[in-house]
Amino acid sequence: MLYRHPSATNENGWVLLNMVDTPGHADFGMELPVPGVQAQTLSVYDKAKSIGRHRNGSGVTVLPALTKIDIPSARPLEVALSVSDLLGFDPDEILKTSARNRIGIKEVLDKICNHIKPPEQLADDNDGAVLRAKVIDSWFEPRRGVICLIRVLSGELLEGDRISIIEPSTDGNEHKAGKDHYSTQEVGIVAPHRIRTGSINAGMMGYCVAGMRDPRDARPGTILTLQKALPTVIGQNMILPRSASSGLMGQHSVLYASVHPMDGDGFDELAAAVDRLALNDTGLEIQRTAGSQNSGGGAFLGPGLRVGFQGLLHVEVFRQRLLDEFDMEAIVTPPKVPYTIQYTETKSFKRAPGLPMEEVIEDLIQWPPQGSKFDVLEPVVDVRILSPMEYAGDIMELIKRKRGSKMETKPIDENTWIFTASMPWADVVTDFHDELKSLTTGFASFDVSEANPPQQKADLVKIDILLNSEVVDPLAFVCHRTKSQSEARIVCEKLQKVLPRQQFVTVIQAKADGKIIASERIQAYRKDVLTTGGSKAVGGGDVTRKKKLLEKQKKGKKRQQSSGKVTLSQAAFNSVISRST
Numbered sequence: 001m002l003y004r005h006p007s008a009t010n011e012n013g014w015v016l017l018n019m020v021d022t023p024g025h026a027d028f029g030m031e032l033p034v035p036g037v038q039a040q041t042l043s044v045y046d047k048a049k050s051i052g053r054h055r056n057g058s059g060v061t062v063l064p065a066l067t068k069i070d071i072p073s074a075r076p077l078e079v080a081l082s083v084s085d086l087l088g089f090d091p092d093e094i095l096k097t098s099a100r101n102r103i104g105i106k107e108v109l110d111k112i113c114n115h116i117k118p119p120e121q122l123a124d125d126n127d128g129a130v131l132r133a134k135v136i137d138s139w140f141e142p143r144r145g146v147i148c149l150i151r152v153l154s155g156e157l158l159e160g161d162r163i164s165i166i167e168p169s170t171d172g173n174e175h176k177a178g179k180d181h182y183s184t185q186e187v188g189i190v191a192p193h194r195i196r197t198g199s200i201n202a203g204m205m206g207y208c209v210a211g212m213r214d215p216r217d218a219r220p221g222t223i224l225t226l227q228k229a230l231p232t233v234i235g236q237n238m239i240l241p242r243s244a245s246s247g248l249m250g251q252h253s254v255l256y257a258s259v260h261p262m263d264g265d266g267f268d269e270l271a272a273a274v275d276r277l278a279l280n281d282t283g284l285e286i287q288r289t290a291g292s293q294n295s296g297g298g299a300f301l302g303p304g305l306r307v308g309f310q311g312l313l314h315v316e317v318f319r320q321r322l323l324d325e326f327d328m329e330a331i332v333t334p335p336k337v338p339y340t341i342q343y344t345e346t347k348s349f350k351r352a353p354g355l356p357m358e359e360v361i362e363d364l365i366q367w368p369p370q371g372s373k374f375d376v377l378e379p380v381v382d383v384r385i386l387s388p389m390e391y392a393g394d395i396m397e398l399i400k401r402k403r404g405s406k407m408e409t410k411p412i413d414e415n416t417w418i419f420t421a422s423m424p425w426a427d428v429v430t431d432f433h434d435e436l437k438s439l440t441t442g443f444a445s446f447d448v449s450e451a452n453p454p455q456q457k458a459d460l461v462k463i464d465i466l467l468n469s470e471v472v473d474p475l476a477f478v479c480h481r482t483k484s485q486s487e488a489r490i491v492c493e494k495l496q497k498v499l500p501r502q503q504f505v506t507v508i509q510a511k512a513d514g515k516i517i518a519s520e521r522i523q524a525y526r527k528d529v530l531t532t533g534g535s536k537a538v539g540g541g542d543v544t545r546k547k548k549l550l551e552k553q554k555k556g557k558k559r560q561q562s563s564g565k566v567t568l569s570q571a572a573f574n575s576v577i578s579r580s581t
Helices: 039-056 076-087 105-115 227-235 267-278 312-326 389-401 425-439 481-498 543-563 570-577
Strands: 002-004 014-016 132-141 145-154 156-158 162-167 176-183 186-190 194-196 199-201 205-209 223-226 255-261 285-288 305-309 330-332 339-343 358-361 374-388 405-411 416-424 445-458 460-467 477-480 506-512 515-522
Touching: 039 374, 039 445, 145 156, 145 199, 145 223, 162 227, 176 227, 186 199, 223 227, 255 267, 255 312, 267 285, 267 305, 267 312, 305 312, 312 330, 312 425, 330 570, 374 389, 374 425, 389 405, 389 416, 389 425, 416 425, 416 445, 425 445, 460 481, 477 481, 481 506, 481 515, 481 570
Parallel strands: none
Antiparallel strands: 002 014, 132 145, 132 223, 145 205, 156 199, 162 176, 162 223, 186 194, 186 205, 255 305, 255 330, 285 305, 339 358, 339 374, 374 416, 374 445, 405 416, 460 477, 460 506, 506 515
16 A cells, blocks of 8 residues: 655655555354454464564564544553563553554554564665566456466566566575466556556565466466576576475465265366366365275265365365355365374285385375384474363363363463463364364454474274265265274264165165274165055955065065165265264
C-alpha cells in the first residue's frame, strides 16, 4: 500500500509498504474469540525470528499489537502484561488496535515507517545490473493466466522483458534454471488493488503477468531473472535468497491420500476438476494413476488420483472446494503420513539384491510384507497448546494418550497455561484437533512445528481391514502395537454402523501380523420365504418342505456373499481417520 509519511525520501512524500498476511488459525470454524495470547501468536513470532536468523543471523524487528480491543470481553492491560512476560516487550510500547472501529491504525503504520528498515541491497549487486525477483505467491486467473506476486531484490523489471525462472540452490551447488522463457506482459504494484506501472525496481513488491499457464511453474521461493542474464547468474553462482521453510513443515506434502469419484465412470471429470483446483492451490501434489492397483482403490474404489496435502485442514478445504466449485462429491481416503523403513538382514531374512536397505513409503500398499525384519521411523512434531487453566488435567491426559513425550507446562497468567510436548505426526493429524476442542469446549488453541530430530523409532504395526475376507487397501492404517487391538475394534464397530446393510452377511475383520484381532458382522436382509403375499406358502405339518425352502435361501445368501460388492462411502473412511471412542 502507499502511505504518506515524513520518512519518505521521494518528493511526493509517499512510502510503499509491502505487507503479507500470515495464517492465523488452524481452523477458523472451531476457534472461539478468546482474549489473550494464542498458540498461533507464538508460532508467527518464532517464525519471524527464525526468518531473520536465516537471512542475516540477527533476527527481524517485531512490533507487538493487540487487536479487537473494542469487544466487551477484551482485557488489554492484562494481555499486554502477559505478552510482556512471555516475549519480553515493554507493555507501554504494545499498540492497541481495532480494525472495525479504526482504532490505532495510524499509530501502527507510523510505527512501521519509523522502526522497520527498508530492504537491504544484495552483497553482489552491481548497481542493479542483474534482475533478481523472488516469487512470493502465484495464482491463476482465467483471462490473464498466472499472476506472480514478486519482490525485486536487485535490478529492474520492465514490460516486454524476456524472463526465466531459477530454482535457488539448497546444497551449495549450482542454481537450476527452468527450460521455458516468458515475455513480461504487464507489471505493476498492489495497493491493494493492482496498479499498472510498467516497471518495478529493487526493494519494491509488485505483480507480474508473463503468459504462464500453471502456477507450479513459478512456485513461492523461485527467482525470476532476465533471459539474457541467465548465464551470468548461473555461471557466477550469484546470491539467490531461498525460503527458510524446509523439512516436515515446509512446502513439501506431509499427508497423502487417494481421491476417487463416487461413480466408477467419473474418473475423467474428477481428474479435470482436480487439475483446475491445482491452478490456484500450489500446495497440492498430484500423481495421476492409470489402474486400480496403483491408485490404492482396489476393487472397491477403482482408479483415482494420489494427492499430497499440507495438513488435515488442507484435505477438508480440498474436498469442500470440489463440492462448491464443481458440484462433485469425491471419496478421499484416510490421509497417511510418510514413514521411513530401515531393513535389517538376518539369517532368515535377506533383502533382495539391488533393493535399498532404507526407503520412505508414502502409501501403505508399500508396507513391508509379513516376515520382513525392519525398524520404522515415524515423523515427530513439537506441539504447543494454550488453554484456560481449568482444562489442564484433560489436556495432559490427551497428550499422554496420543503418545506425547517431553511434556512441559508453564503458566502465562492467572487464567492461561501453555503446554509443550513432542508427539507423533500421525496422531496429531488424525483427530487430535477435534478431541482438544471437545475437551476444552473450543477455548484451547494449538500449533505445531518440526521437532529435532524430526523422526523417532517406534513399534508400529499395519492394520488391514477385510470385508468378506477381501482386503480393502484404502481402509488400512498404522498404529502403535500396544493399541492395535483396541483401535482395530473401534474401527470395526464404526464400520458396522456406517456400512449399508446388504442382501448377504458382511463380515468386517481387522488383521495384523497375519492374525485376525477384531471382527464384526452386519446381518443380511432376510425375506420370509415361508409366506407369500401375507398368507402362508407352506402349510402346517410338513416340516421337510419348510427346511428345503430355508436351505435354498441360505445357499443363495452364501453365493451372494462371495460375489456381492460392498459399497463404501466417505463415512467409512472417516471411521479410520477418527479412531477414538
